[in-house]
Amino acid sequence: MNIAYSLIAVLGTLMVAFIVSLLLPGIERKFIHARIQQRVGPPITSPGIMAPIKFFFKQTIDPTSPLPQLYNSLPIISFFVVVVLLLSLIPQMYFLSGLASVIAIVGFLKVEEVMYMFMGSLSKSVLSVRMPFPDIIKGAKHVQTPRTFLEELSTLRAFRLIAFGSFPVYIALFVSVAITGSIYLTDIVAYQQLNGPILFTVAGALGAVVFFIGYMILLNEYPFAILKTKADVIEGPYLEYAAKYRSYVYLTRGFLMFVLASLFATFFLGIAPNIFNPSFIITIIIALLFPMIMAVTSAFSPIFTYKQFYPTVAAVSILGVLAIVAAFL
Amino acid sequence: MDDNIQNRNVIESEVPMGTVHPAALEPYRVRLFVEDEIVRDAEITVGLNHRGVERIMEGLPVEKANSLTEKICGICSNSHIWNSCLVAEKALDIQVPERAKYIRIIMEELERLHSHFLYLAHGSEVLGHETFSMRLYYIRETVMDLLSMIGGNRVQYGASILGGIRPRCELDEMRLQQIKNGMDLLEERTTAFADRFVSDPMVMSRITGVGVISQKDALRLACTGPTLRATGVAKDLRTGMKEYDPFEFDVITQDGGDVKSQLLMRVLEIPESIKIIRQAIRELPKGPITNRSWEMRDVNLTKSYIEVPRGTLYHSYALEEGRVRNCVIRTPSMSNIGAMQLACIGYHITDAQLSIVQCDPCFTCTDRAIKIIEI
Numbered sequence: 001m002n003i004a005y006s007l008i009a010v011l012g013t014l015m016v017a018f019i020v021s022l023l024l025p026g027i028e029r030k031f032i033h034a035r036i037q038q039r040v041g042p043p044i045t046s047p048g049i050m051a052p053i054k055f056f057f058k059q060t061i062d063p064t065s066p067l068p069q070l071y072n073s074l075p076i077i078s079f080f081v082v083v084v085l086l087l088s089l090i091p092q093m094y095f096l097s098g099l100a101s102v103i104a105i106v107g108f109l110k111v112e113e114v115m116y117m118f119m120g121s122l123s124k125s126v127l128s129v130r131m132p133f134p135d136i137i138k139g140a141k142h143v144q145t146p147r148t149f150l151e152e153l154s155t156l157r158a159f160r161l162i163a164f165g166s167f168p169v170y171i172a173l174f175v176s177v178a179i180t181g182s183i184y185l186t187d188i189v190a191y192q193q194l195n196g197p198i199l200f201t202v203a204g205a206l207g208a209v210v211f212f213i214g215y216m217i218l219l220n221e222y223p224f225a226i227l228k229t230k231a232d233v234i235e236g237p238y239l240e241y242a243a244k245y246r247s248y249v250y251l252t253r254g255f256l257m258f259v260l261a262s263l264f265a266t267f268f269l270g271i272a273p274n275i276f277n278p279s280f281i282i283t284i285i286i287a288l289l290f291p292m293i294m295a296v297t298s299a300f301s302p303i304f305t306y307k308q309f310y311p312t313v314a315a316v317s318i319l320g321v322l323a324i325v326a327a328f329l
Numbered sequence: 330m331d332d333n334i335q336n337r338n339v340i341e342s343e344v345p346m347g348t349v350h351p352a353a354l355e356p357y358r359v360r361l362f363v364e365d366e367i368v369r370d371a372e373i374t375v376g377l378n379h380r381g382v383e384r385i386m387e388g389l390p391v392e393k394a395n396s397l398t399e400k401i402c403g404i405c406s407n408s409h410i411w412n413s414c415l416v417a418e419k420a421l422d423i424q425v426p427e428r429a430k431y432i433r434i435i436m437e438e439l440e441r442l443h444s445h446f447l448y449l450a451h452g453s454e455v456l457g458h459e460t461f462s463m464r465l466y467y468i469r470e471t472v473m474d475l476l477s478m479i480g481g482n483r484v485q486y487g488a489s490i491l492g493g494i495r496p497r498c499e500l501d502e503m504r505l506q507q508i509k510n511g512m513d514l515l516e517e518r519t520t521a522f523a524d525r526f527v528s529d530p531m532v533m534s535r536i537t538g539v540g541v542i543s544q545k546d547a548l549r550l551a552c553t554g555p556t557l558r559a560t561g562v563a564k565d566l567r568t569g570m571k572e573y574d575p576f577e578f579d580v581i582t583q584d585g586g587d588v589k590s591q592l593l594m595r596v597l598e599i600p601e602s603i604k605i606i607r608q609a610i611r612e613l614p615k616g617p618i619t620n621r622s623w624e625m626r627d628v629n630l631t632k633s634y635i636e637v638p639r640g641t642l643y644h645s646y647a648l649e650e651g652r653v654r655n656c657v658i659r660t661p662s663m664s665n666i667g668a669m670q671l672a673c674i675g676y677h678i679t680d681a682q683l684s685i686v687q688c689d690p691c692f693t694c695t696d697r698a699i700k701i702i703e704i
Contacts, residue, residue: 231456
């Protein structure tokens with residue numbers, strides 16, 4: 001009975017998360033971006049549901065990549081990493097204590113970030129070096145200079161983001177660790193069930209702000225979308241994905257939005273994602289609310305270059321450190 | 330900028346972009362030589378849109394050739410046909426009725442407005458600010474509606490003909506009232522947008538001190554139009570054009586030479602164009618709009634320079650038995666390409682397209698066989 005209950009809880013939670021995540025890109029684009037920009041916008045089901053379905057039935061082309069099979073498998077791996085991340089948050093999985101800890105969560109998020117580096121370095125689109133254009137001709141400048149694909153810039157940026165960009169989200173997670181004194185999710189959830197949500201403490205409130213900035217950076221959303229800036233690298237690491245592989249990219253992004261919202265609910269409200277827990281509705285509300293706030297922010301922001309990115313991340317990280325200090329006090 | 334870097338044969342790496350790239354509205358190739366994502370040198374190559382318009386015009390009847398010049402550019406089509414007509418009118422001593430001159434000015438200034446709004450919208454898009462871009466396209470629609478009302482098309486209105494204005498572009502009371510209302514609406518919306526734009530700290534942070542072209546470089550590279558004026562040089566051909574004599578307007582300049590100055594230049598030129606249009610409506614003379622009493626004769630090469638939204642537009646041709654000979658057309662972007670390359674240097678690669686776009690390029694109009702003479 002217990003096994004069946006746990007199985008239904010895990011699968012049900014995954015199912016609900018997946019369904020909600022399919023709607024998130026549509027909500028972001030239809031209800032926020034389009035409304036702010038005074039246009040009709042796409043149907044709500046279009047970006048998250050219809051577009052991936054359409055891409056699944058398109059003809060798959062071989063990407064221009066030194067390792068096309070590995071390149072194509074990366075979005076699938078990325079999707080499974082996000083699924084495992086959600087699994088680690090579900091209370092029925094807490095018996096795997098190594099999995100249900102902050103260290104594991106940070107690890108999974110890092111794997112997710114590293115994927116962009118692999119994607120970027122394995123993509124060789126036609127939009128730069130491969131364009132059949134006679135560059136190296138008489139009179140051309142610096143003809144001996146090594147030539148770089150646009151996506152390699154994305155790789156460099158992904159590397160930089162791993163080094164500093166995702167700082168805020170990790171610092172925010174450690175605010176909860178500092179308050180509860182444990183790296184295990186079971187303790188973090190139990191602490192908040194006894195003492196109330198961390199969000200309503202000074203440290204928690206600061207941590208929540210820091211987490212939200214980190215959430216936007218991890219999702220590569222404007223203004224933090226330097227990884228896929230249209231002004232130069234266009235789609236960045238995703239440039240060569242076509243058909244079903246592009247579909248996986250879209251599904252992963254939507255799912256990651258939900259999982260990060262669940263992470264917030266678990267760490268700052270003590271609500272672990274579980275379909276049998278009535279409070280799970282709050283997780284769903286947060287999952288809907290976060291993309292909305294993110295969409296408003298991104299609709300009114302230009303893209304940041306490092307000149308704006310570094311100070312923003314530094315300031316937010318300092319705020320996060322202050323939150324940790326406040327947690328110890 | 331360290332001169333040694335540009336003189337070096339090898340830079341850390343080269344990132345070529347294009348000829349097809351979403352940030353570029355037209356096909357062109359740009360090679361960016363970067364070190365740690367900072368552009369150290371740049372090379373822009375055009376030539377993919379060469380249509381040989383001057384060659385096609387060779388031997389065409391002048392009226393037909395004038396109409397053809399409209400096809401050079403989808404944004405400043407009126408400027409081309411107007412300037413082409415001016416060449417023939419100057420060569421053949423054709424007296425253009427006063428009313429036609431005023432209507433031509435109204436068309437030209439409306440075109441300047443739509444060009445500037447398009448520039449600002451594209452600039453915002455490259456900046457990554459989609460909302461500003463959408464807002465500007467929305468404001469621009471007022472101008473597009475007015476142009477469509479007068480010319481029958483959103484682009485290529487065919488307003489100017491030899492000796493005046495095409496009859497379908499005559500401005501009756503109803504049309505004048507609509508233009509007047511349109512200007513009021515445009516002024517209100519532009520002011521609101523400008524206030525919002527300059528008070529946005531994130532946008533200002535992205536555009537201030539980026540893509541700087543010094544006044545010295547702008548003069549050395551023979552930049553024209555707003556690109557030159559944004560470096561502090563008060564040079565506007567409209568002040569010397571007799572067609573603009575009856576109108577009062579200010580020549581706008583900015584001192585920075587950066588993307589912010591370039592964008593603000595256009596924003597501030599919009600009210601000046603509105604001012605000119607209002608004066609033209611208020612003082613529109615009565616009378617005919619076309620002078621058909623002129624005679625064709627052979628004439629030597631005649632030149633005409635006018636100030637169009639992007640800078641100085643040059644047209645020249647000779648006439649032989651009513652047909653065009655030795656036509657040469659030079660668009661403003663040709664003069665500004667050097668500045669586009671220079672503006673990229675020393676800034677982040679993400680700002681490279683912004684630095685190019687700030688000079689308002691229109692490579693499709695520019696593409697033609699040229700001979701560069703080193704002075």
